[in-house]
Amino acid sequence: MNLLDYLVLFGTLLGIAGYGMWQTRGRRNLTAYVKGAGETRWGTVGLSVMATQASAVTFLSIPGQGYQDGVGFVQNYFGAPLALIIIAAFFLPIYRRLKVYTAYEYLGRRFDGKTRLLGTALFLVQRGLGAGITIYAPAIVLSTMMGWRLDLTIVASGLLVVIYTAAGGSDAVNLTQKYQLGIIFAGMVTAFFVLLAKLPPGLGFGDALALAGKFHKLEAVDFSLDLDRRYTLWSGVLGGMFLALSYFGTDQTQVQRYLAGSSLRESRLGLMFNGVCKIPMQFSILLLGALIFVFYQFERPPVFFNQAAWQRQAEGSGGGRLHALEGEFAAAHASQRQQLQAWLAARHAGDRAAADAACAAALADYERGNAARSATQAALHAADPHTQTNDGDYVFITFILDHLPHGIIGLLVTVFFAATLSSKAGELNALGTTTTVDLYRHLRREATDAHYVAASRWFTVFWGLMAIAFALFANLVENLIQAVNILGSIFYGVVLGLFLVAFFLKRVGGTAVFAGALVAQALVIALYVTLNISFLWYNLIGCAACVGFSLGLHAALGARDRAGLIPAP
Amino acid sequence: MKPPPAPEFSPPPGAGRDAVEPGGPGLPGLRTWRAVYAVVFGCFAAYVALLAWFTWLFSR
Numbered sequence: 245m246n247l248l249d250y251l252v253l254f255g256t257l258l259g260i261a262g263y264g265m266w267q268t269r270g271r272r273n274l275t276a277y278v279k280g281a282g283e284t285r286w287g288t289v290g291l292s293v294m295a296t297q298a299s300a301v302t303f304l305s306i307p308g309q310g311y312q313d314g315v316g317f318v319q320n321y322f323g324a325p326l327a328l329i330i331i332a333a334f335f336l337p338i339y340r341r342l343k344v345y346t347a348y349e350y351l352g353r354r355f356d357g358k359t360r361l362l363g364t365a366l367f368l369v370q371r372g373l374g375a376g377i378t379i380y381a382p383a384i385v386l387s388t389m390m391g392w393r394l395d396l397t398i399v400a401s402g403l404l405v406v407i408y409t410a411a412g413g414s415d416a417v418n419l420t421q422k423y424q425l426g427i428i429f430a431g432m433v434t435a436f437f438v439l440l441a442k443l444p445p446g447l448g449f450g451d452a453l454a455l456a457g458k459f460h461k462l463e464a465v466d467f468s469l470d471l472d473r474r475y476t477l478w479s480g481v482l483g484g485m486f487l488a489l490s491y492f493g494t495d496q497t498q499v500q501r502y503l504a505g506s507s508l509r510e511s512r513l514g515l516m517f518n519g520v521c522k523i524p525m526q527f528s529i530l531l532l533g534a535l536i537f538v539f540y541q542f543e544r545p546p547v548f549f550n551q552a553a554w555q556r557q558a559e560g561s562g563g564g565r566l567h568a569l570e571g572e573f574a575a576a577h578a579s580q581r582q583q584l585q586a587w588l589a590a591r592h593a594g595d596r597a598a599a600d601a602a603c604a605a606a607l608a609d610y611e612r613g614n615a616a617r618s619a620t621q622a623a624l625h626a627a628d629p630h631t632q633t634n635d636g637d638y639v640f641i642t643f644i645l646d647h648l649p650h651g652i653i654g655l656l657v658t659v660f661f662a663a664t665l666s667s668k669a670g671e672l673n674a675l676g677t678t679t680t681v682d683l684y685r686h687l688r689r690e691a692t693d694a695h696y697v698a699a700s701r702w703f704t705v706f707w708g709l710m711a712i713a714f715a716l717f718a719n720l721v722e723n724l725i726q727a728v729n730i731l732g733s734i735f736y737g738v739v740l741g742l743f744l745v746a747f748f749l750k751r752v753g754g755t756a757v758f759a760g761a762l763v764a765q766a767l768v769i770a771l772y773v774t775l776n777i778s779f780l781w782y783n784l785i786g787c788a789a790c791v792g793f794s795l796g797l798h799a800a801l802g803a804r805d806r807a808g809l810i811p812a813p
Numbered sequence: 814m815k816p817p818p819a820p821e822f823s824p825p826p827g828a829g830r831d832a833v834e835p836g837g838p839g840l841p842g843l844r845t846w847r848a849v850y851a852v853v854f855g856c857f858a859a860y861v862a863l864l865a866w867f868t869w870l871f872s873r
Contacts, residue, residue, distance in 0.1 A: 318864065325857040329850045457871025464864040477861070509836055512846065519853040523860045 245390065249654030256427055256658045257665065261408045264420035268412035274696045277413035278345050278677050280504040288418050289505045289514025293492070294521065295421035295428075296501055296670030300382035300663040303432065303529065308636030310533020311540075314461035318527045319475045320780070323485025324492075328519040331493040332512045334747060339499065340508050345681045346674075347499045347743070352682070354746040355754030362758055363742055364682040366765070367496055368675065370735040372707065375671045376714025377731075381637075382660050383715065388552045389641045390657075398715045401661055405668045406708030410676070410701045414504050417669040424662035431659035436532055438648055443535075444542045446588060452538045454591070455584070458603050459541075459610065461534040464527070474778045483733075483780025486787050490736035492518075494743045496674040536643050541584055541606075543647070547573040547620050549638035553631050554624065562627045566620060573616035580609035668711070676704030733779045734772055737786020738765045744787065745794050752798045760793030 245253075276282075284292075309317045344350045348367065352360030379402050387394040408416055443452055456462050466476045473479070492498045492515070505511030547570045548554040558566045583606035590598035621633040644656045680700040685691075688699075738761050745757050768786040772779075838849045 322857075322861060325853055329853055333846070333850060453871060457873075460872070462867065462871040464868045465861065507836070509838065512849075513838065513840075516849055516853050520856050523857070527860075527864070 245653055245657065246650050248651050249657065252651060252654030253658045253661065257404065257661055260420050260423045260427075260662070261404055261665070263423070264416040265408045265411050267419055268416040274693045274700065275345075276415070277697045277700060278500070278681070280413075280415045280418060282506050284415075284418055284504045284506055284510065286505065286510040286513035286517065288422055289502050289510055290517030290521075291425050292418045292421045292501045292504070292670070293498060293514055293518050294525075295425045295663075295666035296497055297491075297667070298425075298428070298525075298663055299378050299667035300660045301378070303428065303659055303663050304382055304385055304640060305637050306526070306529045307533035307536060307640035308638070310461070310530035311537045311639045312533075312636045314456075315464045315527060315530040315534055316466055316475045318464055318523065318530055319466065319477055319480030320484055321488075321523050321526045322477065322480035323482065324488040324522045325519040326481070326485045327488035327492055328515045328522075330489060332515045332519075335493045335743070336502065336511055336515070337508060338747065339503060340511065345503075346496050346678050347494050348496065348678060348682045351742060351746060355757055357686070359742065359754045359758050359761075360682055362761055363494075363739060364678055366735050366739050367678060370731055371495070371497060371671060371675060372710060373714065374731055375668065375675065375707065375711035378668050378671060379664060379711055380715035382664050385637050385641055386657065386660060388550065389638065389645060391552075395716055398712060401664055402668070402708060402712035402715065405665045406672065406705055406712075409669045409672045409708070410704040413697075413700070414500060414673055414677075417673045418501070418504055420669060421666045424666040427655075427662045428659050428666075431655045432529065432532070434652055435644070435648070435656055436528070436535075438652060439532065439535055439539060439643075442647060443539060446592070447538075447542070451588060451591065452535055455538050455541065455587075456534045458607070459537065461537055471777050471781070476778075479778045479780045483778065483783050486740060486783035487733060487736055487780060490740035490783060490787070491732065494739050495736070496678050497670050500674045500677060501670060533639065536639060539643070539647075541610075542581055544574060544577045544581075546642065547617055548624065549635035549642050550632065551638075551642070553628075554620070557624055557627050557631070560627065562623060565623055569616050569620045569623065573613050573620070576609045576613035576616060580606045580613065583609060672704050672708050672711070675707035676700050679703040679707070730779045733782040734768055734786075735765070737768060737783040737788075738790045740783070741787040741790020741794070744791055749791070749795065752794050755804065756798035756801055757790075757794045760795075760797050761790050763793050764789035 306317065339347070339350060342350060342353065344353070346364075348360050348363040351363045379398055383394060383397040383401065386392065387397045408420060412419075440449060440452075447455075453462065466473065468476050469478065470476070471479075502511040502514050505514055546554065554566065557563065583602045587599050587602035587606060590596075590602055621635075624631045625633050641660075644653055648656065677700060680696055680703055684699050684703070685696060688695075691699075741764060742757060742761050745752050745760075764786055767789050768782050771785065772782060837844055838846055840849065843849050843852065
């Protein structure tokens with residue numbers, strides 16, 4: 245990065261944060277601080293919901309997924325539109341009618357205090373941990389690639405978001421997210437077109453797609469019924485729907501975003517905007533990764549994308565082996581490139597037999613290169629067991645730093661930080677609000693609005709510092725995006741079960757649902773430890789177990805299971 | 814003894830608007846929320862169909 249890149253980076257991030265704080269200064273009323281000033285339109289709600297979900301992990305990791313495994317990960321999002329329709333039709337009107345500040349406040353009013361506390365605790369535990377990953381994930385990748393200090397990267401990005409979120413509350417989050425998402429879209433679209441321009445002469449967009457298809461990178465939909473497969477149409481629609489129902493419908497991080505809408509209409513349209521845009525957006529990011537794969541078939545990639553880790557080991561005692569493997573990889577890649585040029589010429593000439601033969605030879609070279617890559621990963625792991633062998637998170641940033649012009653590098657690095665700030669702001673805002681509304685105000689009952697606003701600010705700061713501390717001491721997990729989703733799936737199903745019982749099973753009371761949720765959560769954790777199935781299924785299992793146990797316990801307890809204060813619709 | 818309920822906060826500007834103005838989506842050609850949901854569901858079905866076709870097209 246040069247001076248221009250740093251100007252783009254700091255100018256954009258500080259400018260947006262400063263503008264957000266200035267526009268929302270002086271919030272003294274808790275409702276305005278938590279829900280906004282009641283003027284938020286559907287466009288802002290929709291962008292805010294999108295920005296909260298799309299963290300830097302989305303833009304760093306997902307192109308890497310597209311590069312390594314193809315676009316099949318898009319199936320993970322198939323359940324989202326269905327879930328958003330259900331939330332807009334059933335969940336949202338109840339939240340708004342009861343004028344709750346948090347989703348867990350509704351549980352308290354429907355059941356009792358202990359169920360509210362259970363929902364609050366599950367949210368605070370999993371979101372508190374996830375918040376650390378949101379900062380750590382991009383920081384580790386960016387600091388490694390840029391040569392920055394990891395601790396300074398974490399602290400700087402963490403403190404910036406803490407300051408403007410605590411100062412401006414919900415409106416500051418919504419406002420800054422809108423502009424941050426604008427920067428993100430501009431950066432990703434720029435990267436897409438620059439990538440297309442950098443493809444070899446003669447290789448058009450159609451050729452690039454055909455080539456990606458030959459390497460099995462464009463298998464977007466898998467109809468397989470095999471439960472062991474991580475992403476299929478069925479796990480995406482069913483498991484993904486339960487994950488999205490839980491995340492968008494019961495996670496305060498999202499609930500707070502759409503409750504900020506000035507009316508039921510604005511909140512609903514904001515959700516429907518996401519229902520329409522979510523799948524195309526995720527597919528575009530994955531397709532970008534698949535096209536980077538095509539680019540690197542003609543331009544030799546590093547044998548291991550985390551080049552800092554490779555370099556460290558290459559300078560040590562095992563360096564000879566790593567250099568030899570790099571030589572094998574380079575030879576396989578050179579041969580593969582020749583075969584692909586022959587494939588391209590035959591394709592343009594309409595010679596299908598020659599194209600098929602060249603493609604088969606290129607695939608054989610690709611397997612040789614992959615074997616050298618796998619051996620490199622094994623050698624790195626053997627030399628240092630802490631080395632992360634999955635280098636997918638480093639693919640996109642390597643492409644950016646090695647092949648994009650200055651200015652655009654700054655823009656793309658800004659994208660990653662803007663995404664970190666936007667999702668982190670939503671999380672901190674929700675954590676601070678939930679701690680104030682569902683815990684603190686039940687301990688300190690007679691206080692002014694100004695007091696609760698101050699408390700909410702301090703709790704936001706507390707969670708921000710907790711997230712920074714967690715990020716500073718966290719160890720890197722195998723794949724960042726999956727770690728976040730797996731963590732969510734373990735807890736989300738049970739939380740969704742709590743809410744489904746609340747909304748639709750009016751006879752079930754707090755005692756049965758509380759015990760049912762605890763047993764269901766224990767079951768999900770036990771299954772996660774013992775089984776090897778797609779993590780998306782845990783959303784379905786946790787939800788079904790919570791509902792089933794609640795019904796069973798309600799039948800067993802009879803009149804002792806007191807029904808809630810507010811009847812279900 | 815049952816604890817007293819948690820305090821109510823001051824209402825936001827425009828609070829309670831939904832209770833008296835349930836309203837429709839106000840989108841051209843879409844008079845009811847059911848129509849909006851049908852459009853969103855139609856988009857979902859179209860995306861899945863297009864991606865399935867995309868998969869078939871580039872796996873030959």
